[in-house]
Amino acid sequence: MSGNPEDHFDMESLEDLKDIMEEDFQMLLDTFIADSEAKVEEIGSIISGGDAEALRQVAHSIKGSSGNVCATSLSEIARQLEAMGKDGDVSGAPEVYEALKVEFLVVKDILLNRI
Amino acid sequence: MDKKSEKELVEANDETLRILIADDNDSDRLILKTIVRKEGHTVYTACDGQEAIDAFKKESPDLILLDALMPNVDGFEAARVITELAGDNLVPIIFLTSLKDAASLADCLAAGGHDFLSKPYNRIILKAKIQAFARMRRLHETVQDQRDKIIKHHDHLIHEQEVAKVVFDNIAHSGCVDAPNIKYLLSPMAVFNGDLVLAARKPNGGMFVFLGDFTGHGLPAAIGAMPVSEIFYGMAQKGFSLQDILREINNKLKRILPVGVFCCTCLVDFSFRNETAEFWLGGLPDVFVYRKDGTLENFRSQNLPLGVLSGDKFSTETRVIPMSQGDRFYMWSDGIFEEVNEKEEMFAEEGVRKAFEDNNDPEKFFDELIEAVAEYTNHAEQDDDHTIVEAIMVAEEDLGEYFSESDSRSLIGGPPDWAMSYELRPLTLKEFNPLPLLTHLLMEVPGLRPHSGKIYTILAELYSNALEHGVLGLESDLKASPTGFAEYYGQRVSRLNELDVGSVTFHLDHKPWENGGRLTIRVQDTGPGFDHGDKDDNHKTEGYSGRGIPLINTMCESIRYLGNGNQVEVVFVWSFDG
Structure with a gap:
């Protein structure tokens, strides 16, 4: 785990996105962070409850939105959780969830402070 | 692109x-x-x-x-x-x-x-x-737009066709096709039929029956039917002859139809008084006559269809056959004749003959014939328009009073009070039949149309007397024998050809009279006249039987000869009640 943006983001696409969004880029980041923060929280309680389908849905959503802001690593971790939800086997989920939380914090930090 | x-x-x-x-x-x-x-x-x-x-x-x-x-x-x-x-x-x-x-x-x-x-x-x-x-x-x-347009156009087209069909049916299937002596079957392949059946009573009491089969089907074929019907009914009602009507229709169709479109036709003039059928057959299958005595005769078409030949090449030569009461005349479109069975053989004349042999009751022949065609084709879909007409020679009384159609319209407008004189000189006498024109003129009088049969008969008798006996000087005695009859008409033709002086004048006078009108017809010729003596106005007309006077006598109020006998005056009183 490093703090290098290149390790967490598809930087080229992120630059494109920045160009596209122009003055809305900041709003996008705020929206993404607020949205994801809530969803990461939600996944924590879902895993405790063992609801595989809920896990699949929320993880799917994080996968999509993190993909859209070019946070490729976060998206990949969310994909793993989604797959677990889909398979109905959440036994490995807590471990991956920890990774998700950490990755989200890094992504958030990079987006807020280094882009 | x-x-x-x-x-x-x-x-x-x-x-x-x-x-x-x-x-x-x-x-x-x-x-x-x-x-x-x-x-x-x-x-x-x-x-x-x-x-x-x-x-x-x-x-x-x-x-x-x-x-x-x-x-x-x-x-x-x-x-x-x-x-x-x-x-x-x-x-x-x-x-x-x-x-x-x-x-x-x-x-x-x-x-x-x-x-x-x-x-x-x-x-x-x-x-x-x-x-x-x-x-x-x-x-x-x-x-979608195009689909909606197509639907709209289609609906519009159907609507137009329905309206047109109403108009067409009013025109094409009017007249007296429903007369008791006529049976007909029209089975169209489309909304419109390329076949046409028309029938009209003639002012002289006879009847025209017309069967037409236009090339093709549907609307294009039906369009030609409109002028044919108009001409047919218009001219039949005014007393034109079979030849005049044929010539007029042929010329009209020749002018308006595209090349390759024409009308196969049979036009028959049934005379119930003479018990004859005079017919012209062009392009249709043989017509058949099923005699009351149980024999079957057929007559072959000798002409091209109407609308093919130009006026100068067109022949109106007809055949006249005797028809006793109860004899049946059959004509049909080629659809029936050309119906094929599963072996692709046509029904044709053998089919008709076979149906004839199988028939026991002439009353049922019409229906049996239709059934025979259906059986022959094993009830398959028909290939062409089928039309068949049966017309039976009957006594004129069996048909009821001749009553011209569309008489109600003459109740409005038109001249009730007038007089005119119409003088016909040699050139006109040779070439022209004034009766349709005069009848037409008189029919403009409001309410007079239902009487057109009688008026036509009166005019016709007076005119032929004035022309033949007055101007041409023919002796009516000649007509007493069969040879004399031919002699009479031979002389009529030759004298008319040589005619260079003389005239016939119609004086017509119509006045409103009580609940109707009073028509005075005076016909004057330039002949020598005759001694009418005490024959004036007293209905003792035995001496003039050759002049058709008794017939007129039954129709009118009075008849009298004037001057030296070269003028005759007939008064015809009529009322709206008939």
């Missing part, structure tokens, strides 16, 4: 669409909204499937970008509802999905989606897809 459509395409690409974006993920929605808006489109947003459905109802967008997985109502369900709401309209739905497996993507399309777009979004692909669906939508609109 030519320049024009290229230009249209560029313009089309700049088209501003109204696009609905439905995605529960705030950041996704924001990105997509931004991208789409930058392309110049108007964007509406929704956060779940239900909102998407509501927004669709409210905004009716041109295109929908729909996230597949959403809370409440998901994208698949929303797509189904929206597609149903859209009805005939095409509202392209592009599913937004981060699903990658083939089954999930296929589900998007199965749910009514037109395409899918994978997350994360690729701007270029998104733009291309929006444009592609804008084109598809326009194409669909064009197709």
Whole structure:
């Protein structure tokens, strides 16, 4: 785990996105962070409850939105959780969830402070 | 692609669409909204499937970008509802999905989606897809517009045909085709029939029956029927001869029909008084006469159909055959004759003869003949219009009073009070029959039309007396013997040819009279006259039987000879009650 943006983001696409969004880029980041923060929280309680389908849905959503802001690593971790939800086997989920939380914090930090 | 459509395409690409974006993920929605808006489109947003459905109802967008997985109502369900709401309209739905497996993507399309777009979004692909669906939508609109136009045109066409058919039926199947001595069957292949059956009573009590078969079927074939009917009824009612009517119809059709379109025809003039049928047959199958004595005769067409030959080459030569009461005359369109069985053999004359041999009761022959054709073809779909007409020689009384159609219209307008003189000089006497013209003139008098039969008969008798006995000096005694009869008409032709002096003058006077009118007809010729002595006005007319006077006598109020006998005056009083 490093703090290098290149390790967490598809930087080229992120630059494109920045160009596209122009003055809305900041709003996008705020929206993404607020949205994801809530969803990461939600996944924590879902895993405790063992609801595989809920896990699949929320993880799917994080996968999509993190993909859209070019946070490729976060998206990949969310994909793993989604797959677990889909398979109905959440036994490995807590471990991956920890990774998700950490990755989200890094992504958030990079987006807020280094882009 | 030519320049024009290229230009249209560029313009089309700049088209501003109204696009609905439905995605529960705030950041996704924001990105997509931004991208789409930058392309110049108007964007509406929704956060779940239900909102998407509501927004669709409210905004009716041109295109929908729909996230597949959403809370409440998901994208698949929303797509189904929206597609149903859209009805005939095409509202392209592009599913937004981060699903990658083939089954999930296929589900998007199965749910009514037109395409899918994978997350994360690729701007270029998104733009291309929006444009592609804008084109598809326009194409669909064009197709729909054209479909609606076609439906409208089709409805319009059907409506027009229905109206036209009413007009056509009023014209083509009017007259006295329903007279008790006529049976006919018209079985058209289309709304309109290329076959035509007309029948009209003649002012002299006889009857014309016309069968026409135009080349082709349907409307093009039916159109030619209109002028034929008009001419037929108009001229028959005014007392024109079979030859005059044929010539007029032929000339008209020759003038208006395209080459290759013509009218196979049989026109028969039934004289119930003389018990004869005079007919002209052009291009139709043989006509048959089923005699009361149980024999069957057929007569072959000797002419080309109407509308083929120009007036100078057209022959109105007819055949006259005796018809006893109860004899039946059959004519038909070639549809019946040319009906083929499963071996592709035509029904034709043998078929008719066979039906004849099988027949025991002449009353049933008509129906048996139709049944025989149906059986012959094993009830297969008919190939052509079928028309068959049976006309029976009957006593004139059996047909009821001759009553010209459309008499009510003459109750309004028209001249009731007038007088005129009409002098016919040699050149006119040679060439021209004044009776239709005079009858026509008199029929303009309001209410007189129902009496046209009698008036025609009176005019005809007075005119032939004035011309033949007065101007031409023919002796009526000649007509007493069969040889004299021919002699009489021979002399009539030769004297008329040589005629250079003399005239016949009609003096007509009509006045309103009680509940009707009073018509005075005075006919004057330049002949020597005769000694009418005490024969004036007293109905003792035995001495003039050769002059058709007894017949007139029964029809009119008074008849008297004037001057030296070269003038005769008939008074005809009529009332609206008949």
